[in-house]
Amino acid sequence: xxxxxxxxxxxxxxxxxxxxxxxxxxxxxxxxxxxxxxxxxxxxxxxxxxxxxxxxxxxxxxxxxxxxxxxxxxxxxxxxxxxxxxxxxxxxxxxxxxxxxxxxxxxxxxxxxxxxxxxxxxxxxxxxxxxxxxxxxxxxxxxxxxxxxxxxxxxxxxxxxxxxxxxxxxxxxxxxxxxxxxxxxxxxxxxxxxxxxxxxxxxxxxxxxxxxxxxxxxxxxxxxxxxxxxxxxxxxxxxxxxxxxxxxxxxxxxxxxxxxxxxxxxxxxxxxxxxxxxxxxxxxxxxxxxx
Amino acid sequence: xxxxxxxxxxxxxxxxxxxxxxxxxxxxxxxxxxxxxxxxxxxxxxxxxxxxxxxxxxxxxxxxxxxxxxxxxxxxxxxxxxxxxxxxxxxxxxxxxxxxxxxxxxxxxxxxxxxxxxxxxxxxxxxxxxxxxxxxxxxxxxxxxxxxxxxxxxxxxxxxxxxxxxxxxxxxxxxxxxxxxxxxxxxxxxxxxxxxxxxxxxxxxxxxxxxxxxxxxxxxxxxxxxxxxxxxxxxx
Numbered sequence: 463x464x465x466x467x468x469x470x471x472x473x474x475x476x477x478x479x480x481x482x483x484x485x486x487x488x489x490x491x492x493x494x495x496x497x498x499x500x501x502x503x504x505x506x507x508x509x510x511x512x513x514x515x516x517x518x519x520x521x522x523x524x525x526x527x528x529x530x531x532x533x534x535x536x537x538x539x540x541x542x543x544x545x546x547x548x549x550x551x552x553x554x555x556x557x558x559x560x561x562x563x564x565x566x567x568x569x570x571x572x573x574x575x576x577x578x579x580x581x582x583x584x585x586x587x588x589x590x591x592x593x594x595x596x597x598x599x600x601x602x603x604x605x606x607x608x609x610x611x612x613x614x615x616x617x618x619x620x621x622x623x624x625x626x627x628x629x630x631x632x633x634x635x636x637x638x639x640x641x642x643x644x645x646x647x648x649x650x651x652x653x654x655x656x657x658x659x660x661x662x663x664x665x666x667x668x669x670x671x672x673x674x675x676x677x678x679x680x681x682x683x684x685x686x687x688x689x690x691x692x693x694x695x696x697x698x699x700x701x702x703x704x705x706x707x708x709x710x711x712x713x714x715x716x717x718x719x720x721x722x723x724x725x726x727x728x729x730x731x732x733x734x735x736x737x738x739x740x741x742x743x744x745x746x747x748x749x750x751x752x753x
Numbered sequence: 754x755x756x757x758x759x760x761x762x763x764x765x766x767x768x769x770x771x772x773x774x775x776x777x778x779x780x781x782x783x784x785x786x787x788x789x790x791x792x793x794x795x796x797x798x799x800x801x802x803x804x805x806x807x808x809x810x811x812x813x814x815x816x817x818x819x820x821x822x823x824x825x826x827x828x829x830x831x832x833x834x835x836x837x838x839x840x841x842x843x844x845x846x847x848x849x850x851x852x853x854x855x856x857x858x859x860x861x862x863x864x865x866x867x868x869x870x871x872x873x874x875x876x877x878x879x880x881x882x883x884x885x886x887x888x889x890x891x892x893x894x895x896x897x898x899x900x901x902x903x904x905x906x907x908x909x910x911x912x913x914x915x916x917x918x919x920x921x922x923x924x925x926x927x928x929x930x931x932x933x934x935x936x937x938x939x940x941x942x943x944x945x946x947x948x949x950x951x952x953x954x955x956x957x958x959x960x961x962x963x964x965x966x967x968x969x970x971x972x973x974x975x976x977x978x979x980x981x982x983x984x985x986x987x988x989x
Contacts, residue, residue: 473825474818474820474825474826474828474829475824475825475828476857486824486825493855496854496855499854500851500854576836576837576838577838577840578807578838579807579832579834579838580838580839580840580851582805582806582807583805583806583807583827583832584827584855584856585824585825585827585828585855585856586824586855587824748809749809750806750807750808750809751808751809752802752807752808
């Protein structure tokens, strides 16, 4: 009993930071919460502004689309609509890339530059730092993606307005709705895959930053990524060559096959995330060397 | 009683250069001020950074109150870097919020009182503050924690004599009770009288360590005089 009292007295952290066996918890709500607060404080507002601007641009484009019936000829219409549409496409691409760029800048600045001295002075575990960065980045990416999808939907409506009114658009949306309703599992898998794919993108970026911090030259990492990609393409091509020609000619993508492809992709993506996350956490825990 | 700081064969190598080379230290947990003394490049900052978990040693171990460097030691150690690591985009009050959110031992009232005495407004953006004011803000934040150990890396280097007086009085009057201040410096004369324990570092090695008063008596000279003798021929 005395031993237990002494053990508790020797603890530097609050009791809730230890599990039943007396070991320190790797993830604590009381630390993850403020970490997330500061991550969102940095990322959220710029992402919301960019997303809002894109949606505003798509509304403008949508409204412009209807002016086709007012202007005297199609050339006049295209002279202002086309530049606006091209600008919108660039805007959509930027909005999708923006959270990734912001997160990479934040990751490096907050961990490996001067701010890192304060970041790694706080009593947070490597897992807590890692989770805060990843959760906030994925959430912001999803917000930007949803905004971009909405904006693209509106802008495409405008294109259909050009082709003769809203009827075409209603037909397309009806098709999408039917597809989603036809196989809801496929829809769920696709959404899951896109979220996991987003997390995987940030894992690659995080691992890249950690490699650079550990002294690996960036060009070596680029070479490695290109090498792995090239090996994948070569492997796929070789696989296709090995298949029977008749089989390829008669091949159809059945729903069952699509499920298999989705789940194989999900498992592979999760594998990549687990591997890279382990590397990141290991670096944050054991290999920090601030200059 | 656990020693406050215990280093065993602690080394840090950068390519072929040893910033720390087999450092062995045992500093008792008796409170007071520990002077980490040595010329520029002797390994003072490296040692503090390892003790704060900002650098990974190449070899050896470091412990604070018997704990490996980690979350537990960071919860009882307050650190002032030798440069401004605060977020320039924050307002002063945001930085207070930050400390309050992450350090359970942060005393916000104490920090606000000290800031008020200096006339630093809570709504000022940190990047608009002068270099000297930023340094004072960082010092106030560091000392407003009720920590067991404070690591202050060159707090009086590069500041004018008036500011130096403020920094020293703030350090001496605001640390928490029974705590230890681990202070690195190469400017010894003004602070020598407050040292309880001293460590001389030379080219990454401990050349002298012990109770300041015992060293003064044994050597028959002040710590400042001894320092000048030990490091006379070194290029600063």
